[in-house]
Structure formats: C-alpha cells, structure tokens
Amino acid sequence: MKVIIKNWTGVATWKWIANDDNCGICRMPFDGCCPDCKLPGDDCPLVWGECSHCFHMHCIMKWLQSQQVNQQCPMCRQEWKFNNK
Amino acid sequence: MSLQIIINFTLTRIRANMSKGDENSYFYWDPLNDHEADSLTNTAMARIKKDLMTLYTDTPPGIFAVGDEKNLKFIYALIIGPMNTPYQGGFFYFVLKCPNDYPIQPPRMKLLTTDGGRVRFNPNLYETGKICVSILGTWTGPAWSPAQQISTWSPAQQISSLLLTIQSLLNEKPYYNEPGFDKEMVPGDSDRYNEIITYQTLRVAVCGMVENDCGLNIPESLQNIIKQSFLNFYEEYLLTIESKLHLSGTSVVDPFTSVAIKLDYAELRNRLVSIHSRLSASKSQEE
Numbered sequence: 402m403k404v405i406i407k408n409w410t411g412v413a414t415w416k417w418i419a420n421d422d423n424c425g426i427c428r429m430p431f432d433g434c435c436p437d438c439k440l441p442g443d444d445c446p447l448v449w450g451e452c453s454h455c456f457h458m459h460c461i462m463k464w465l466q467s468q469q470v471n472q473q474c475p476m477c478r479q480e481w482k483f484n485n486k
Numbered sequence: 487m488s489l490q491i492i493i494n495f496t497l498t499r500i501r502a503n504m505s506k507g508d509e510n511s512y513f514y515w516d517p518l519n520d521h522e523a524d525s526l527t528n529t530a531m532a533r534i535k536k537d538l539m540t541l542y543t544d545t546p547p548g549i550f551a552v553g554d555e556k557n558l559k560f561i562y563a564l565i566i567g568p569m570n571t572p573y574q575g576g577f578f579y580f581v582l583k584c585p586n587d588y589p590i591q592p593p594r595m596k597l598l599t600t601d602g603g604r605v606r607f608n609p610n611l612y613e614t615g616k617i618c619v620s621i622l623g624t625w626t627g628p629a630w631s632p633a634q635q636i637s638t639w640s641p642a643q644q645i646s647s648l649l650l651t652i653q654s655l656l657n658e659k660p661y662y663n664e665p666g667f668d669k670e671m672v673p674g675d676s677d678r679y680n681e682i683i684t685y686q687t688l689r690v691a692v693c694g695m696v697e698n699d700c701g702l703n704i705p706e707s708l709q710n711i712i713k714q715s716f717l718n719f720y721e722e723y724l725l726t727i728e729s730k731l732h733l734s735g736t737s738v739v740d741p742f743t744s745v746a747i748k749l750d751y752a753e754l755r756n757r758l759v760s761i762h763s764r765l766s767a768s769k770s771q772e773e
C-alpha cells in the first residue's frame with residue numbers, strides 16, 4: 402500500500418494526559434504504586450490538589466521540589482495547593 | 487528610522503549576543519554534549535516507554551519518532567515540513583535525550599538538519615542545532631506568541647506534545663517567530679525570509695537529507711521514511727522549483743543576518759531529478 406499525504410497543516414495542540422485513572426506525572430494507573438516504589442506493598446499514597454487533580458504523592462513531591470518559583474499543578478497550571486479535606 | 491525599528495534592531499543585537507553567550511554553556515541544551523551519567527529513575531524509564539508507545543500508536547501527522555534500543559534516553563525524531571509553508575516536504579531530523587529525572591525536567595533536543603551548522607531554519611532553530619523555545623527551557627524571555635505562553639514544560643507534557651510544539655514553529659510566516667517582530671522591520675522582509683527558507687528547505691532539508699550529505703547518523707527506519715516520502719512528494723518539489731526557476735542566479739538578503747543568499751534553482755532542479763531517478767531505480771530493483 403502506498404500512502405500519499407496530500408495536505409496537512411502544522412497546528413500546535415496540547416493533549417493533556419487523561420488524569421482520571423492515571424497519574425499525570427508517571428502515567429501509571431492509580432491502582433498501582435508509582436514506578437519508584439519497588440514493592441506493591443510500599444506506601445504510595447494519592448494526593449489531591451485544590452484544583453481536583455490527583456497524583457501519586459511521590460510524583461507530585463518531586464515536581465514541586467523542582468519548582469523554585471511558582472508551584473503549579475502539572476495538569477492545569479493553577480497554583481498548587483494540597484486539598485486536605 | 488522610527489523608534490519601533492530602533493527597538494527591534496537593539497533586540498536583535500541583544501539576542502545575537504545572548505545566543506553567543508550561551509553557546510559556552512552548550513551542554514545545558516545539547517543532547518549530544520551532555521555529560522549526565524546514565525541513571526534513569528524508574529519513573530523516567532516507565533515514562534519514556536509510555537511516551538514512545540503513544541508516539542507509535544497515536545502518531546501526529548508529519549511526525550515520526552523512534553527510540554534507541556541501546557539507550558532508553560535517546561529518541562530520534564523526524565518532522566516533515568507542513569504543506570503550504572516554506573518548509574513544505576522538508577526533512578527535519580532531531581535528536582532528543584531525556585534527563586535522569588524525566589519528566590520532571592524536559593528532554594534536551596537538537597536539530598541536526600542545519601547543513602553542517604550553516605543554515606538557521608527559523609528564528610527559534612539556530613544553525614548550531616539549538617532550539618530556543620520555552621517548552622525546552624531554552625527561552626526564558628517574555629512569551630511573545632500564544633504557543634510560547636502556554637507551553638513551558640510540565641510533566642503533563644510528553645514527547646509527542648513537545649514534537650507538535652516544534653512542528654508549529656515550521657509555519658507559514660516564520661519571520662514573525664522572532665520575538666518583537668510582530669511587524670516587519672522593512673516591508674517585504676517576511677516574503678524575503680520565506681524565499682530563503684523555501685530554497686534552503688529544498689536544498690538542505692530535502693536534497694541534502696535524502697543524500698545525507700552531512701553524514702548524519704539517522705536510524706534506518708527514519709531513513710526509509712525520508713526516501714519514501716521524497717518519492718511521494720517529488721512532483722510537489724518539482725513544481726515549486728519550476729515556479730522559482732526565473733529567480734535562479736539572483737540573491738535574496740536575509741533580513742536577520744543581512745547575508746545575501748544566492749538562489750541556484752537551476753542546479754537544484756538537476757540535483758532533485760537525479761536523486762529521483764536514482765531512488766526510483768533502486769526501488770524498482772527491490773520490487
């Protein structure tokens with residue numbers, strides 16, 4: 402089969418990684434731990450931001466520690482605040 | 487000279503000096519000159535594999551990428567210049583290297599389609615291969631375009647969204663990618679710049695890449711895509727060259743560097759035709 406692409410236009414699109422069942426940082430399903438936890442029994446809690454996005458605690462902590470100035474949610478870029486409710 | 491023009495000139499100077507300045511710290515951006523020891527975190531390994539899987543299963547048009555079997559950190563990407571732009575059908579080859587803590591930090595990325603460091607294809611794509619965009623952390627100045635504003639790096643980005651951002655630099659009027667250049671410095675600058683980019687695309691990013699005249703180390707799968715796409719786009723290339731033949735022998739002055747670029751479409755046409763007959767001959771032999 403020979404595919405001839407007749408036309409396309411470069412458009413920048415940003416597809417956010419679905420953040421319902423997977424952690425938006427490591428992209429692993431929430432029913433397992435983050436890849437840096439070796440044993441499934443390790444304590445790898447989930448945390449939520451006030452923006453309602455959810456991550457493995459280990460993943461979001463690494464991201465927040467790398468951000469010296471503004472700490473933003475990786476998904477929606479709102480200021481990150483832990484939702485403690 | 488209006489104030490706007492003076493400001494633009496100053497900006498160009500400052501930027502020219504800036505880009506020279508950070509060539510000294512080249513290892514901060516250059517994936518082929520980075521001395522970080524290879525010790526990917528488990529998260530980085532898992533993420534790179536997932537990002538590659540997304541690229542293979544949900545490939546954006548005009549973008550091709552492969553991983554490195556020997557070193558997970560490296561990804562090789564080919565972006566084909568979008569239609570109806572001066573980059574049309576050009577083969578832009580990139581090397582990416584993921585840092586140990588990927589995706590906390592973005593990959594380092596380099597354009598290797600530069601005619602051996604001689605051609606700057608875009609205000610954001612330097613002849614050194616450096617790509618100056620906020621998503622890579624290589625541009626920290628004010629965001630001047632919507633694409634730059636929203637696209638600083640975050641772990642929610644992935645390799646395919648990064649490649650889409652880079653593809654969007656290859657647009658219809660790349661002159662305006664230059665910060666502060668929302669108006670032409672001299673009327674006709676944008677068209678003159680497009681004239682140069684169209685010529686350099688055909689010469690360097692089409693003919694040069696198919697012949698691999700700079701001896702780049704391109705993975706075979708991407709080389710095959712280049713050859714096959716060349717055959718598919720051949721008529722388009724020829725049409726463009728024929729519509730420009732009357733310019734052959736004339737020069738166009740690059741609005742950014744003031745260097746005169748000679749357009750040699752007559753020679754380019756011969757080169758294109760001979761590449762085509764060589765490729766079609768070797769292809770019919772295979773079949």
Ligand SMILES: [Zn+2]
Nearest residue numbers: 424427457460
């Ligand atoms: Zn995670």
Ligand SMILES: [Zn+2]
Nearest residue numbers: 435438445459
């Ligand atoms: Zn964990």
Ligand SMILES: [Zn+2]
Nearest residue numbers: 452454474477
């Ligand atoms: Zn959020």
